[in-house]
Amino acid sequence: MSQHRPTGPNGRPGGVPALPDLPEATVARLPEYLRALHHIAETGNDTISSEGLAAAAGVNSAKLRKDLSHLGSYGTRGVGYDVALLIDQIEFTLGLDQRRAVALVGVGNLGHALAGYAGFASRGFRIAALFDADQARVGEPINGLDVRHISELAEVAAAESIAIGVIATPAAAAQDVADALVAAGVTSILNFAPCVLSVPEGVDVRKVDLAIELQILSFHEHRKSALTSLPGGLAEEAVGT
Amino acid sequence: MSQHRPTGPNGRPGGVPALPDLPEATVARLPEYLRALHHIAETGNDTISSEGLAAAAGVNSAKLRKDLSHLGSYGTRGVGYDVALLIDQIEFTLGLDQRRAVALVGVGNLGHALAGYAGFASRGFRIAALFDADQARVGEPINGLDVRHISELAEVAAAESIAIGVIATPAAAAQDVADALVAAGVTSILNFAPCVLSVPEGVDVRKVDLAIELQILSFHEHRKSALTSLPGGLAEEAVGT
DNA sequence: AGGCGCTTGTGAACTCGTGCACAAATCGCG
DNA sequence: CGCGATTTGTGCACGAGTTCACAAGCGCCT
Known part of the structure; x- marks a missing residue:
């Protein structure tokens, strides 16, 4: 940096x-x-x-x-x-003058990919720990880091001074994980689970839902194909990000 | 549906x-x-x-x-x-009364996870084909689908009537892939590569950049920790999605 | 039948974000 | 040294989106 x-x-x-x-x-x-x-x-x-x-x-x-x-x-x-x-x-x-430590919870399909995503490391972040609730996955090494059990979250978060958490679990587990993250002192959460999280004031949550992005595109597809059968032109510019 | x-x-x-x-x-x-x-x-x-x-x-x-x-x-x-x-x-x-076919380009770290993401199938989409530029990956079966070479894109897109494409390649390849998708008749693109795509009018692009989401959270972290050393309270609500 | 409580749908004020258009500032050159 | 070319920084008007507050409508109970 x-x-x-x-x-x-x-x-x-x-x-x-x-x-x-x-x-x-x-x-x-x-x-x-x-x-x-x-x-x-x-x-x-x-x-x-x-x-x-x-x-x-x-x-x-x-x-x-x-x-x-x-x-x-x-x-x-x-x-x-x-x-x-x-x-x-x-x-x-942006506060990127310090390399921020991130905890990633849920090493399933998506979590696995996130753990190996080079873009985090190259843009100011360090994945400091991986967690999962499934004992069968605990101990598994991913990208040089061993998966730990979720019960160790508070301890590890304190030791590594982790303030940002990423949730990549199924929706059913997400709220519990969020509660655990907050209890461990995390004040910013990036949520990939398709559900609404409730968190105390002072905690920021951002949500990324991959299916929602596709559904928004689907709407525009729907609209475009309807327009082709109508008189007016099909002028439409790239949708805002 | x-x-x-x-x-x-x-x-x-x-x-x-x-x-x-x-x-x-x-x-x-x-x-x-x-x-x-x-x-x-x-x-x-x-x-x-x-x-x-x-x-x-x-x-x-x-x-x-x-x-x-x-x-x-x-x-x-x-x-x-x-x-x-x-x-x-x-x-x-949203145009979800028909199950829309999606082409996924780039089966690296992230693309692999997206190909296996159940949320797409359960919410109106069908991943119809996987593509990659790397011949070493072509033929590899992922989640019941064989990876095909990017050169087959136009042919497959026409056969499966694919109108939505997902780009999960490195940034350097993304513009070429976008051009190929557009040439193949795709009119909506979901871009996971960290770069700006230029596409003709009438094509919609949505971008998802995982590092950007973290950087936005980092800003709020930065702001919060600065506030703790100041007189005013630290009132702050969850940031809008 | 009539009244009462509940919930939707929406007019209107307000906030936030965007984009134009131009003044202010800086550099390079004659 | 002064002038013109260039580019930033910003005042202002406009449009999009949000929120309040309430009238209109519906069902239920007496």
């Missing part, structure tokens, strides 16, 4: 973090900008215009500029943005 | 589909309502109030009512919604 911590223009003076209260929509796009910036850095470019970065991230350039302006003024008019500086700045904002 | 196709109140008369031009935000929530409804149906309930369904789907009840009102008037005042009728209605709207 970042070596030097720039105290750029309008940088947070006196070591007090800014906490500029970013719009949620902006936060959701920052990771995309970050990925695009890393890609641009690899091609050897030192600076990039808002137009170029916006294209690489698949967004409107005005939106990108407004998003970045929320972090502070890190561009140079007439020139563009310093790629390395912007990478550092976004990584700091 | 649905057996009978109800022509409910204000139902589309004369076989002309309604196409009520649903707000995109509503479309994105319908699958969640559908999942909750199936769950409620399993518990034996025939009707459900907006309050109850909203709780099961994790949303505000006013929002739920407005969403459902876009599909037409399928509730009964003083009573609630007929569960079976609503399921049929949402499935029709």
